[in-house]
Amino acid sequence: MTRTSRSPFRIGMVGAAGVGLTAGLAALVFTARNMLVLIGLALFFAVGLEPAVASLVRRGLARWAAVAAVCAGIAALVGGLIAAAIPPLIAQVAAFRAAVPLYVRMLNDRSSFLGGLNERFHLQQSVEQALAGGGSGLVSGVFGAGAVVVDAVVSTGVVVVLTVYFLGSLPKIRSAFHQLIPRSRRARVAQLGDEIATRVSGYVLGNLLTSLVATVLTYIWLLIFHVPYALLLAALVGFLDLIPTIGSTLAGVVVCLGAWTVSWPVAVATAGYFVVYRLFEDYVLSPKVFSRAVRMSPVATLVAVLLGGALLGIVGALVAIPVAAGIQLVVREVVLPRLDEA
Numbered sequence: 001m002t003r004t005s006r007s008p009f010r011i012g013m014v015g016a017a018g019v020g021l022t023a024g025l026a027a028l029v030f031t032a033r034n035m036l037v038l039i040g041l042a043l044f045f046a047v048g049l050e051p052a053v054a055s056l057v058r059r060g061l062a063r064w065a066a067v068a069a070v071c072a073g074i075a076a077l078v079g080g081l082i083a084a085a086i087p088p089l090i091a092q093v094a095a096f097r098a099a100v101p102l103y104v105r106m107l108n109d110r111s112s113f114l115g116g117l118n119e120r121f122h123l124q125q126s127v128e129q130a131l132a133g134g135g136s137g138l139v140s141g142v143f144g145a146g147a148v149v150v151d152a153v154v155s156t157g158v159v160v161v162l163t164v165y166f167l168g169s170l171p172k173i174r175s176a177f178h179q180l181i182p183r184s185r186r187a188r189v190a191q192l193g194d195e196i197a198t199r200v201s202g203y204v205l206g207n208l209l210t211s212l213v214a215t216v217l218t219y220i221w222l223l224i225f226h227v228p229y230a231l232l233l234a235a236l237v238g239f240l241d242l243i244p245t246i247g248s249t250l251a252g253v254v255v256c257l258g259a260w261t262v263s264w265p266v267a268v269a270t271a272g273y274f275v276v277y278r279l280f281e282d283y284v285l286s287p288k289v290f291s292r293a294v295r296m297s298p299v300a301t302l303v304a305v306l307l308g309g310a311l312l313g314i315v316g317a318l319v320a321i322p323v324a325a326g327i328q329l330v331v332r333e334v335v336l337p338r339l340d341e342a
Contacts (some may be wrong), residue, residue, distance in 0.1 A: 002011040042162030046196050048204030067167045088229045200322040202293035225266045227259050294325040
């Protein structure tokens with residue numbers, strides 16, 4: 001009895017090989033998932049910065065010079081923010097060290113705010129126990145925090161380097177991708193790809209706009225209550241606001257600590273301001289801005305951010321809106337017309 005090409009044995013072997021290949025690819029993707037996320041983020045940032053590079057190229061600059069100019073501008077902005085932050089930070093650390101004896105006396109004074117907290121939550125006793133009996137835990141915690149910082153720095157460096165390379169090679173990457181598409185569909189795929197890239201760029205610009213609004217409003221609030229380093233704190237709010245989900249929360253904590261140097265009522269009022277602003281940004285400002293930038297409804301924008309954050313955390317929330325906009329475009333331009341023709 002001869003085995004034909006449709007014999008059960010051959011069908012079983014092909015099926016088993018397919019399952020094994022799929023499982024192997026899934027294992028590879030799972031193993032390299034962190035690096036794949038970094039590559040995806042770098043490509044996302046490159047597509048978002050492409051309009052600025054393309055604008056300089058249209059004005060006569062070589063592409064490498066345009067990429068260098070855009071990167072230099074971003075580096076100058078970030079470097080200026082860091083340079084402005086270092087002197088006040090050093091001054092505040094020195095002032096805190098000088099005020100430590102005063103804080104210790106306040107902890108032991110039951111009539112003070114810190115003394116009341118200490119009596120209620122036993123703060124001083126908890127700190128002393130941690131320092132006396134938890135030395136090894138404290139050391140391991142410090143090393144763990146250091147490992148997180150090093151990992152964050154390395155990941156940031158990888159994303160920055162890949163973004164620069166992607167920016168320089170983006171036209172070639174697009175051309176190589178289009179070569180993989182059948183000639184009859186190549187023009188249509190290129191058109192959809194350009195539209196998706198436009199929406200990603202619009203999302204990046206919209207994110208910058210919401211951060212600018214956060215910076216201005218926070219600066220006005222801090223000026224009203226005479227909080228020190230108002231401009232620096234407002235700039236920090238704008239920078240952290242670029243990070244979805246937790247950025248504005250981290251910024252609010254830092255600014256509230258700065259407001260505490262004025263008085264605790266000002267710190268409480270500042271915390272209330274950030275709660276109100278967070279609700280305003282999440283449910284009013286961002287849906288309106290992103291609905292125009294990526295042409296999605298406010299409801300779809302909000303749902304995309306919530307689902308992206310639930311699935312992939314910060315990275316998911318960051319790329320959720322442009323990914324949802326791309327899916328919406330493909331469904332509208334490809335899937336729905338085919339369903340109408342069926």
